[in-house]
Amino acid sequence: MDKKFRVHIEFDQCKACGRCIIACPRKILALGKKLNRQSYPAAYQAKDGCIGCGACFYQCPEPGAVTVYEIVEA
Amino acid sequence: MKEMVKFGKSPVFFDKFTRRPGPIQDNMHYCPGCGHGILHKLIAEAVAERGIQDKTIILAPVGCAVFAYYYFNCGGISVSHGRAPAVGTGVSRSTPDSCVISYQGDGDLGAIGFNEFLQAANRGENMTVFFVNNTNYGMTGGQMAPTTLPGQITTTTPYGRDVNTEGYPLKVCEMVDALEKPIYIERVALSTTANIMKARRAVGKALDNLKAHKGFSLVEVLSGCPVNLKKSAEDMNRFIDENMTKYFPLGCFRDRSAEVEEFVPEYAPVHDPEEVKSILFPRKLNIGVSADFRNESDIFRSERRIKIAGFGGQGILSLGIMLATMGKLRNFNVSWLPSYGPEQRGGSANCSVILSREKIASPIIDGECNLLIAMTSTALEKFKGELKPNSVLVYDSSTLERPDVPADIKVLGIDALNIAREIGNVKCANSVILGALSVVLVDSYLQGDDKMDFDRAFEEAIIDSFNNKPEVIKQNLYAFYEGKKAGAKCFKHGISGNIDKKANDDALNEIIKADNFRDSSTDL
Numbered sequence: 001m002d003k004k005f006r007v008h009i010e011f012d013q014c015k016a017c018g019r020c021i022i023a024c025p026r027k028i029l030a031l032g033k034k035l036n037r038q039s040y041p042a043a044y045q046a047k048d049g050c051i052g053c054g055a056c057f058y059q060c061p062e063p064g065a066v067t068v069y070e071i072v073e074a
Numbered sequence: 075m076k077e078m079v080k081f082g083k084s085p086v087f088f089d090k091f092t093r094r095p096g097p098i099q100d101n102m103h104y105c106p107g108c109g110h111g112i113l114h115k116l117i118a119e120a121v122a123e124r125g126i127q128d129k130t131i132i133l134a135p136v137g138c139a140v141f142a143y144y145y146f147n148c149g150g151i152s153v154s155h156g157r158a159p160a161v162g163t164g165v166s167r168s169t170p171d172s173c174v175i176s177y178q179g180d181g182d183l184g185a186i187g188f189n190e191f192l193q194a195a196n197r198g199e200n201m202t203v204f205f206v207n208n209t210n211y212g213m214t215g216g217q218m219a220p221t222t223l224p225g226q227i228t229t230t231t232p233y234g235r236d237v238n239t240e241g242y243p244l245k246v247c248e249m250v251d252a253l254e255k256p257i258y259i260e261r262v263a264l265s266t267t268a269n270i271m272k273a274r275r276a277v278g279k280a281l282d283n284l285k286a287h288k289g290f291s292l293v294e295v296l297s298g299c300p301v302n303l304k305k306s307a308e309d310m311n312r313f314i315d316e317n318m319t320k321y322f323p324l325g326c327f328r329d330r331s332a333e334v335e336e337f338v339p340e341y342a343p344v345h346d347p348e349e350v351k352s353i354l355f356p357r358k359l360n361i362g363v364s365a366d367f368r369n370e371s372d373i374f375r376s377e378r379r380i381k382i383a384g385f386g387g388q389g390i391l392s393l394g395i396m397l398a399t400m401g402k403l404r405n406f407n408v409s410w411l412p413s414y415g416p417e418q419r420g421g422s423a424n425c426s427v428i429l430s431r432e433k434i435a436s437p438i439i440d441g442e443c444n445l446l447i448a449m450t451s452t453a454l455e456k457f458k459g460e461l462k463p464n465s466v467l468v469y470d471s472s473t474l475e476r477p478d479v480p481a482d483i484k485v486l487g488i489d490a491l492n493i494a495r496e497i498g499n500v501k502c503a504n505s506v507i508l509g510a511l512s513v514v515l516v517d518s519y520l521q522g523d524d525k526m527d528f529d530r531a532f533e534e535a536i537i538d539s540f541n542n543k544p545e546v547i548k549q550n551l552y553a554f555y556e557g558k559k560a561g562a563k564c565f566k567h568g569i570s571g572n573i574d575k576k577a578n579d580d581a582l583n584e585i586i587k588a589d590n591f592r593d594s595s596t597d598l
Contacts, residue, residue, distance in 0.1 A: 005080065013100050017107030017300070018307040023267045038098060040106070055267040057081035058274070061111025063118065063145070064083035064100055072076040 004071040005052035007045045013065035014042035020056035020066060029056060084118035086127055086147055093144040102145055103138075107307045109208060109264040109297025110139055116274050117175065117204065118146065120281045130173045131165055133158040135187075137179035138213045139206070156187020159194035159203065166200040170339035173284045174201035181211045184220035184244050195290050198255025200337075202280045202291040205246060208299040209318065216302030220244040223321055228302075243321060247294050251327045257334050258283055258291035259327040264298065265314040269324070279331065286336040296322055362403035362534065369404055369527065373519040374431055379439045383424035383457050384449030384470075386417050389504030392539065393447065394425035396508055400535035401429040404527070409437035422452060447507055448474070449490075466514060468507060486514060486561065493556050502553035508532060509557020517562075 007029065009020075014036060020043055021029045030046040052068055060066040090099040104110045121130050131149035134142035135158050143150030149172070153161045158176040166174045183191050183205050191203065210228050211217040217230040221243045225234040235243075247261045258280060262273035273295060280291040296318050298310035305313055380397060384390045391412045401408040406429045415421035426439040441460045448454040448469045454477050461467060463482045471487030479485060488510040494503040512532045516525050536554055540546045 006077070010100070012098075015101070015106035019107055022308055022311070038101070052080055053267075054081040058112065058115070058270045059267060061104055061106075061108050061115075062101055063087045063111070063115055066081070067079055067083070068081040069077040070080045072078055 003052060005050040006069045006071055007050050007056060008067045008069060009043050009045070009056075010065050010067075011042045011044075012037045013062050014040060015062065015065075016040035016042060017061065018043070019059040019061070023055040023059040025053060025055060026051060084115065084122050086118035086122045087114075087145055088147045091144050093141055103141055105299075105301040107298060107300040107310060108138070109295065109299070110206060112264045112270060113204060113206060113273070113277075113295055113297065114142070114145060116270075116277045117177075117281075119274070120278045121146075121148065123278070124281055124285050126173050126281070126285050129171060130175060133162055133165075133174065133176045135176075135178040135182040136213075137182045137211075139177050139179065140213070142177055156182050156185070157190055158182070158187065159199065159201070160190045162201045163194055163197070163199045170200070170287070173281075173287075174199075175281075175284070176201055176203045178203065178205055179212070180205070180207045180209065180219045180221040184246060188220075188244075192249070192253075195250050195256050195292065196253050198257075198290045200284075200287050200289060202284045202293070204277075204280075205292060205294045206297050207246070207294055207318075207322065208297045208302075209243070210299055210302050212299045212302050216299070221246075221322075223317060226317075245322065247292065247322075247327050250292050256290045256292060256328065257288055257330040259294075260292075260329070261294040261296065261322060261324050261327070263296040263314050263319060263324055265296070265311040269315070272324075276326075279329070283331050283334075286331075287339060288331055288334040288337060291331075294322070296324070363405065363527075365405065367405050368431075369520075369524045371519060371521045371524045373515075374406075374429075377428060377430040377432070377434070378445070379443050380427040380429070380445045380447070381424065381439050381443045381457055381460065382427065382447040382449075383422070383453030385453075386414055386421045386423040388423075388449045389501060390414075390423045390449065391425050393504035393508060394427045396504070396532075396535045396539045397427045397429075399538050400531050401427075403534050403538065404531050406430060407432065407434050409434045411437040422450075422456075424453065424457070445511075447511070448477075449503070449507075450474070468511060468514070470503065470507070484514075484518075486510060488557065488560050490557070490560075493560060494553055497549065497553050497556060499549055499553075502550055505536060505550040505553035506557035506560065508536070509554040509559075510561030511557075512554075513558050513561030 016031055026049045028045055028047040028049050029043050031041045032044050036042045052070060054068055057066045057068055092099060102111055121127055127148050132142055132146050134140055134150060134152045136155035143152060151161060158178050162174045162176045165172060207221050209222050210219050216228050218228045218235060222228055222235045223243055224237045227234050247259050250256055250259055260276045262276045263269045264273055276293050280293050283291045296314050298314055300310045382390050382394050394410050398408040398410040409428045410425060412425040414423035426437060428434050428437060442462060443460040444462060445466045446457050446461055451474055454469060458477060458479055461483055466484045467479060468486045470490045472489050472491035476487055488507055490503040490506040493506045494500045516528050520528055536550050537547050540550060
């Protein structure tokens with residue numbers, strides 16, 4: 001059974017540097033259109049297909065902006 | 075559907091970053107895309123994995139990472155520019171079971187603090203240094219740093235770094251590799267995910283060494299400064315991988331962690347503050363008088379200005395300190411202002427001492443001197459013009475001729491150097507002068523009870539000045555009594571009290587008995 005994952009990027013913590021978008025091997029992340037509290041167009045998971053590699057997490061300079069969840073079927 | 079966090083915020087970070095008030099308390103202050111944040115995460119993760127959060131002390135440098143203590147929920151010290159390894163030395167030596175992380179940038183470590191860093195590495199202090207190399211001074215606006223690449227444009231090298239005038243970048247890892255003591259040296263880069271993973275391993279290895287207290291580890295981290303280098307995230311990674319690594323090759327320079335045995339420090343108790351206080355501030359003797367005591371002699375109705383001059387090594391400054399101490403022990407306001415050259419021995423030295431019942435406006439004595447003590451001819455020539463009418467001049471007649479001064483000035487020649495030589499220590503000449511001075515003061519200027527009191531005051535000043543050195547006290551007190559005899563001879567009348575040598579010695583022994591020291595001492 002394949003594991004499923006999900007990336008959550010905290011809207012107000014993202015500074016839109018773009019490191020996660022470049023690093024993502026599946027290219028599923030993108031910058032949004034809406035500006036956050038700090039006036040950055042925060043990144044978000046635009047497509048399905050996260051493999052849980054953690055590249056975005058380690059590339060992100062903010063401690064709490066990126067969280068990668070493993071989806072455990074009920 | 076249930077979810078499990080696979081990668082998330084490390085527990086070593088604070089929940090909220092309270093660096094400044096306002097709604098934004100989740101973000102660090104770093105610019106978008108900054109390498110500091112990535113390294114912070116790697117360190118936080120490694121600290122959490124090794125369970126050393128309680129023992130970790132992170133030294134924040136001056137530079138962008140100056141606020142590290144707002145982010146890491148472990149020990150933190152904010153250190154002067156470049157001095158993190160020096161402070162780390164103190165911390166790791168005084169609390170050997172702590173894990174000291176020194177986090178420094180290239181301006182901090184490579185420029186102003188390079189000596190501290192290199193010396194700490196050479197001593198092999200028990201700490202891990204993370205050296206963030208982003209080839210410029212980031213916090214101040216992207217000026218040239220020691221690590222700026224040849225030809226690289228910064229705000230202070232608008233035409234690119236010219237190696238003819240600015241030299242080549244410092245290769246810190248290679249330099250540290252020349253030292254014997256460091257056990258682990260590696261250079262990593264925060265660019266592609268693969269490189270970040272290598273950096274993660276290097277951080278882990280360095281913290282393994284730290285946890286086992288094996289010695290000095292250095293991890294140099296090539297990091298991006300996208301704002302100051304005016305690059306996008308993609309260009310920044312390319313710059314690191316193509317330009318920086320060409321000059322700063324990545325890789326492990328040394329790994330002796332397997333050869334070094336784990337060091338288990340004994341539990342080091344926090345040092346007793348009372349003990350520290352007693353080392354820093356030696357015990358004071360319980361001497362002096364009560365707070366409301368006043369000498370009532372006429373001489374003290376106005377400020378007494380004393381100048382002591384000679385050359386360095388004659389005890390000029392310490393004679394001044396003894397006189398000032400005497401004043402202090404008798405509830406005077408005192409000032410002591412030394413003036414001397416860079417030489418420890420030789421060269422002219424003088425000091426100005428003022429004793430006053432009122433507040434002292436200025437410690438400078440400029441032509442208004444009540445008492446001049448001259449130990450050399452140059453000092454005598456220089457300062458005798460500053461004596462007021464009816465003042466006193468004391469000079470060392472062992473080496474000087476009787477000076478030519480106006481008739482209203484009392485001149486007292488003391489054979490100080492010869493007397494001190496007879497005693498067996500020429501360094502005591504100043505105490506001989508002090509003895510003579512006490513006679514002049516007591517016999518000519520003091521009235522009533524003050525006469526008795528001042529005999530004691532001078533002795534107390536000597537004991538207090540050389541506190542904790544009983545042998546020196548003994549010698550100087552003896553010189554003081556010899557000086558009293560000489561002074562008395564000068565005035566052609568005897569002085570009362572114990573000038574008999576045997577009686578002297580007994581009295582001195584009584585004063586400086588170790589018991590006497592301890593029992594009569596009070597805390598600060």
